[in-house]
Amino acid sequence: MDSALATTDPNMPETEVYGEHEHVALPQHRHHFETEEQQREAGSFGMWLFLLTEIMFFGGMFFAYLLYRNWYYPAFVAASNQLSVPIGTANTAILITSGFCMAVGVWAAEVRKRTLLVVMLILTTVFGVAFLGFKYDEYHEKYELHHIPGNNFNVSMFTNPAAYGLKEDPLPPDMAQKTQIFFFLYFAMTGMHALHMIIGIALLFWLTWRAHRGDFSSGYVAPIENFGLYWHFVDIVWIFLFPLLYLINRHPMH
Amino acid sequence: MGLSPVLWQFLVKWLHNSSLFPAEASGISPYVDALYFFLVLMTIVGTALVAVLMLVFSIRYRREKNPVATQIEGSTLLEATWTIIPLAIFLVTFVWGALLYFRIYDPPANAMNIYIVGKQWMWKAEHPGGQHEINALHVPLGKPVQLTMISQDVFHSFSIPDFRIKREAIPGRYTTVWFEATQVGTYHLFCTQYCGTQHSGMVGEVTVMTPENYKKWLEQSTSGQSLAQNGERLFASMGCNSCHSGTAAARGPSLAGVYGSKLTLTDGSQILVDDAYLRDAILNPSRHVTAGFAPIMPTYQGQLSEDGLIDLVEFIKNLQSNYRVQQTFMTSASGESAPTTPPQGTTETVNP
Amino acid sequence: MSAAIGNTILSLPDQSTAQIPKRNYINNEHGLLSWLLTGDHKRIAILYLISITFFFFIGGAFAGLIRLELLTPQPDLVSSDTYNKFFTMHGIIMIFLFLVPSVPATLGNFLIPIMLGAKDLAFPKINLLSWYLYVIGGTLTLAALVLGGVDTGWTFTTPLSTHYLNTHVITAAMAIFIAGFASIFTGLNFIVTIHRMRCPGMTWFRMPLFVWAHYAASLLMVLGTPVLAIALVLVALERLFGIGVFDPTKGGDPLLFQHLFWFYSHPAVYIMILPGMGVISEVISTFSRKRIFGYTAVAFSSVAIALFGFFVWEHHMFIMGVSNYSALVFSLLTMLVAVPSAIKIFNWAFTLQKGSITFETPMLYSFGFMGLFTIGGLTGVFLGSLGMDIHLTETYFIVAHFHFVMVGGMLMAFLAGIHFWWPKMTGRMYPESLSKLAAVTTFIGFNLTFLPQFILGYLGMPRRYHAYPPEFQVLNVLSTAGATVLGVGYMLPMLYLAWSLKYGAIAGDNPWQATGLEWQIQSPPLTENFTETPIMDHEAYDYEWLANKTKNEVTTVG
Amino acid sequence: MAHAGIHTDANDPLNVTNPEHAQHHIVTPLQYTFVYLTLLVCTGITAGAAYVDLGWANPVIALAIACFKAVIVILFFMHVAYQSRLIKMTIGAGFFIFLVLVTMTMTDYISRAWGLW
């Protein structure tokens, strides 16, 4: 190594050094990576580490949920019952479908099918937007019912469900107040999830455009793969949010 | 004062006189100081050890003396030594510290109780006899005193350095700490948890008096109403007695003698009724519903101040029979105003 | 050319002929934009160095004001409100904008790729992004400051921060949130680089201990920081909408915030110390010409600190109303986490044994580190001991503890590292005798400032107090006097290092005769670090390899 | 000196740098479809199970299904089944630290003596 370290030849352009590689240097190849393989693995490892931070980010909220659900179980049950299981289920299915399209998209990129990739990315986007549409609808309903935490929060539906045509047992007033904590966590968690989806959809537009341009049709698929990881991670968050928020507090209506 | 008397007292006195050391004015202080001296010794020895090693090696193996270094890989034996010895010392520290901790935070059963309410930015002490003090606390010498503390807003921390005790007063639930003063005098009282603008102004004085003087003080500073009496009034004016009248037809359980008993809840679990439970039962009644009753009790969250809650708790604590509850209920039900000056005879709840 | 046996290992090239290499990362491109848009880890390190120095002096100025106010017992210099803003800004700036990025973002950024034989960090753009996030975070902090300040204390305790203050809490929280992402990205970049970019032959156990320490610290950054981020988001939301997850009157638990906050902030203290420990390993080895005693133990103790660091956060909440039983568990674990630090200290001490020791400035700072960190660490054990903590918590004893570990420990290590690698970063030497003076001044000033605070703490003087009982004045005057000396001690390097940029002696490739890969390339290095990928064929700190290499060089050149 | 070789083969003894390497593996659409269908079925089951009163088992089932779904997404959609040990350990570390957060914080809440639990 000695001579290599000690001497500097200012006239040797970098590209020439890499010209000796057995791999052809693609334009995407970054100069500081030895090989494209190394670049690709670094990319996906980096993405995974980023997802690790996301786990901890959502983790804080999951913990808050776990704690307050155990403290204020009846309030969480009653508030959870205000969420629509059919919509939630449909949305879960939509999101899974979106994830499936993304996965097929990754495959399309890997086997260099440009049109299929573009179609799949578009489908991914469409299902993602559909999910957000439903979510908007749910939020809007909560708004009308004054179930958005804050000064306008109204607990009368929980203290007096009969007046709203619900067959639930009324909650004592102190417990009814705690439904606000449920809704806060509901909005914080699904809101943070939706924010991730919005960012994802913005990225999808960009990726679709690049895919259409043919950037990913020659064996360079790292951006697609890494975005796929991100998108699936967002799915996984929802996979937990759905049962936690919609289902596990639900008691069958007798 | 325990521990090795002569030398100990000499050391502590000397340090104290050079104002490098706080007074030892409570029963626990010598125990805290003993651990402190142990830890100081550990620090001095540990640091000296490191310093001596560095010094000796620096002199012996400086470049002028030892131009060529001898490479050494390491030594498992040595490394194990300096893993195990510090670990052992630290573990001793842990056990010692833990024993002390439980000693400071476990009040003896015969301790007299004083309530402390912290708020931005003052300390309010409420003696059971109804004496109130702001930023001051009077306590008798040689008697265990338990403080039941709560904050009305943010975290505060009640600290008397000369007693070596400190505990956070937190919003939303009671915390306790206890001490036994061993020296007459006045001592600093600090709020040590940062609580906003006037945090450094939230200071006061603790006065330790001989039991006789303390008794005199109590008599002089009484407000005429004990906490329990205030509580009784509140109990009537908030309408608690409409449900907790103690009659068979009452919608709420009888509260006479409930303090200190074990209640069975609707979910079958049992719970000990203490101050914290009483407070919570008033603010969050549905969180633990007594077996045999419906969760109909309204919440009083936001309607009662922490002082009011303390009065109610103190009242229920001392409620032996429902006789007077029913009396007040009758009068209020018949449209008369509730009696403002309760009759004599309830002062046995005061605990001087 | 090796000098006769003297009291220095410094070997500089002949100054009459020596030159800074014509092509290097500094003059590779010109213009401000070439710096602001650079992907080069070395340039980003310099950007970071400039920005954290800037913030250090702002934080230091606040420290000066704090000490000035505490000169007298009366609250006479400023109002309480202002004083509270002083220590809050001092804490926030020093922790989040200075100490957390101090060694990793400057020295780590500069050296890790070179030490691994790589051309750059794995993600240069993310590295640059990290600096920009840092700058945005810093700007927001300054904005909060200019707009009227924050007075939460750096710990943002709820419900004080959420419901009882009307200062710029949200701005400050956002600033820290963003600066937190800067730290996450730095950590992420290091981990990927260390796993994926090592040159052939660079096995894990051939890496310098500096890299190990940064690896451990990076794990903490990546896993801990997001929890701080979410805690701050919740504080901001609670302030904005008054929702009540941390508000006891609405059923929330204010301690939940502290759990989340300290889940990050305890590991963060190890983010702050581990990279410094990495520096100490390099410096001690170089100036005693020896491989670090028990390399593996030192490497693993870094990882052990990082791992155990996640299990002890509750020791910041012992009297805050956590369950006594859980306090017991956390106290025990705190005792365990202290052990790996002890291992390191003794391993360094024994590295000196049979070495060939010289006492250049970096070595002096390292000695300062060893002594002061030992005191600081052992006083941490006081605080981890439950019964003792009751009396000591929230007093000046804590202030003294953490300044010993952070200023006496990490800041000393940072200065040791800056002096040690200054020739590599700039190609020029700093003035040796002046810098020795600075090292000694800081050591004396430091002890004068913070030793009295231990005594004050045991006497019971509470921290974050604007006024105090008159009997504490003598010790406070000592402390303020010390701070002035300390301030001078920190101004000195600032001045002479700036001076050396132009007038310092030309350093040559390897002024310290050190073994690290970074010393085998030119100073300042080329943009691509290495002309050809190096192959690592020896252990770290292999002085025989270095001797052989030098011999060969001499023969070929001669 | 020859340019440093490229050691990407995990079994290559010369490859001291990156023993964690794994071969790139392409998951086929057929596999994706199976996974997709499984996920849909699971979603159906979990939603249906919520309407049946199983007492304490309700949340357990819901969470068990969610975990199962998450695992197959991670393994197949995210290709982790074919990834290097490094990636697997990374994910493990993430969940481990999350568990530390939960369990260690719970030591406080569970043992608090003030009646909330």
Ligand code: HEA
């Ligand atoms: C760089 C930062 C840093 C570091 C490394 C440490 C290291 C340690 N800290 Fe410190 N700490 C802080 C920064 C740091 N701390 C800060 C900023 C605060 C206050 C936050 C606030 O409230 O504002 C704090 C507060 C703090 C508390 C909370 C006090 C309270 O609020 O009540 C506790 C309690 O346990 C503690 C403990 C420890 C321990 C046990 C270590 C251990 O890791 C130390 C280990 C090191 C050693 C033990 C020294 C080496 C040992 C030897 C050489 C062996 C000696 C020989 C023999 C024993 C024979 N620290």
Ligand code: HEA
């Ligand atoms: C990296 C972290 C770091 C560093 C380097 C420092 C450095 C210093 N700190 Fe600080 N400190 C903290 C982190 C740090 N601190 C934290 C986290 C807190 C807790 C905050 C809270 O409670 O929320 C704290 C709190 C704190 C307090 C307690 C305030 C209180 O509780 O009321 C004090 C008091 O003495 C203090 C003093 C000092 C001093 C004298 C220095 C010196 O080392 C600084 C020396 C540097 C200079 C002096 C700058 C150089 C010179 C100039 C710029 C010229 C101008 C100089 C003058 C006007 C004198 N610090």
Ligand code: CUA
């Ligand atoms: Cu109250 Cu500080």
Ligand SMILES: [Cu+2]
């Ligand atoms: Cu800590």
